[in-house]
Amino acid sequence: MRFTGSPKFSHQQTDRIGVLITNLGTPDAPTTPALRKYLREFLSDPRVVEVPRALWWLILNGIILRIRPKRSAAAYKTVWTERGSPLLFHTHDQQQALQAKLAERYGDDVVVKYAMRYGNPSLASGLQELFDAGARKIIVLPLYPQYSAATSGSTFDAVSADFVKRRWLPDFRFVSHYHDHPAYIAAVVSSIQRFWETHGKPQKLVLSYHGVPLKYLHNGDPYHCECHKTSRLIAEQLGLEKDQYVTTFQSRFGREEWLQPYTDATLKALPGQGIKNIQVVCPGFSADCLETIEEIGEENREYFMEAGGSDYAYIPALNAEPLHIDALAQIVQDNLHGWGVEHDEPQRAQRAKDLEVKHEQKS
Numbered sequence: 001m002r003f004t005g006s007p008k009f010s011h012q013q014t015d016r017i018g019v020l021i022t023n024l025g026t027p028d029a030p031t032t033p034a035l036r037k038y039l040r041e042f043l044s045d046p047r048v049v050e051v052p053r054a055l056w057w058l059i060l061n062g063i064i065l066r067i068r069p070k071r072s073a074a075a076y077k078t079v080w081t082e083r084g085s086p087l088l089f090h091t092h093d094q095q096q097a098l099q100a101k102l103a104e105r106y107g108d109d110v111v112v113k114y115a116m117r118y119g120n121p122s123l124a125s126g127l128q129e130l131f132d133a134g135a136r137k138i139i140v141l142p143l144y145p146q147y148s149a150a151t152s153g154s155t156f157d158a159v160s161a162d163f164v165k166r167r168w169l170p171d172f173r174f175v176s177h178y179h180d181h182p183a184y185i186a187a188v189v190s191s192i193q194r195f196w197e198t199h200g201k202p203q204k205l206v207l208s209y210h211g212v213p214l215k216y217l218h219n220g221d222p223y224h225c226e227c228h229k230t231s232r233l234i235a236e237q238l239g240l241e242k243d244q245y246v247t248t249f250q251s252r253f254g255r256e257e258w259l260q261p262y263t264d265a266t267l268k269a270l271p272g273q274g275i276k277n278i279q280v281v282c283p284g285f286s287a288d289c290l291e292t293i294e295e296i297g298e299e300n301r302e303y304f305m306e307a308g309g310s311d312y313a314y315i316p317a318l319n320a321e322p323l324h325i326d327a328l329a330q331i332v333q334d335n336l337h338g339w340g341v342e343h344d345e346p347q348r349a350q351r352a353k354d355l356e357v358k359h360e361q362k363s
Helices: 032-043 053-079 086-106 123-132 149-164 182-199 214-218 223-238 263-273 290-306 322-334 345-362
Strands: 016-026 110-119 135-142 171-174 204-210 245-250 277-281 311-315
Touching (some): 016 032, 016 086, 016 123, 032 110, 053 290, 086 110, 086 290, 086 322, 123 149, 135 149, 149 171, 182 277, 182 322, 204 223, 214 223, 223 245, 263 290, 277 290, 290 311
Parallel strands (some): 016 135, 135 171, 204 245, 204 277
């Protein structure tokens, strides 16, 4: 077996700490071939679809990949921008902002890269960039606040598979979730409050999370519980009573039962209950993407309005908002203990100043 090395590595270079933020992934283009390639990789992951492999291979290749890529490509075209996929450029912006924030604290001792679990840039390429930059200690931070085997678990699988092929393994820490981290909760709450300052408060706040099959909960996956805890903490800080918010689950796929209540069914029912003014926020999505922009912003809006609703608004994901970046930086800092980076303010300030001078000299 040939092991992966780091050709750009120099034994004279200073060891650094690497941070890899990751998200689910996106196709390379809003086209049927690109979607077929992306969906094949995504839906072939046994963490995502827990169905006997032989049976699932027939379903995936015989039915799904013949039908769904064209439909998905049409949906992606509605959200594609000059910068490409929203999820991709938002994650890039988060990486840039987090790098700048950590540079204020640690100078250039910490380097941040980003990667996607499926599609590009790949996890393997992101890890390689960190190794090439001299990272000997690595934190992987999947941008999924709530843990699920299908998201955080799958990311760990991919990182582990990459490490198996590495000649030189790093010290390694993995952030499996941060659903109740005070800084993350505070960032979501602040985003909602700022939205209310402009648009007013709704009759009901809908907190919509990506769904997973119900059997995952029965088999011990904590995702459902963590989503509800996130909602409860947000509602408490907003001062909401139990009848002023609801937790729902979106984006179900296939015929089996998923976590309920379903977002679309809930929005169709609310007007009949006298709830005609709602706002939807998606605390499980760290960045806006197809599922928030199109599914929540457009499709579910139509369901609600057609059912008799009068006011509907989607509160955007945190994306690269300063408080979100502050929260991610705090999560990284929480995981740096014992790794020899400076924490006191004077040394941090000096490192930031030295880094600024170094960059000016380069330019």
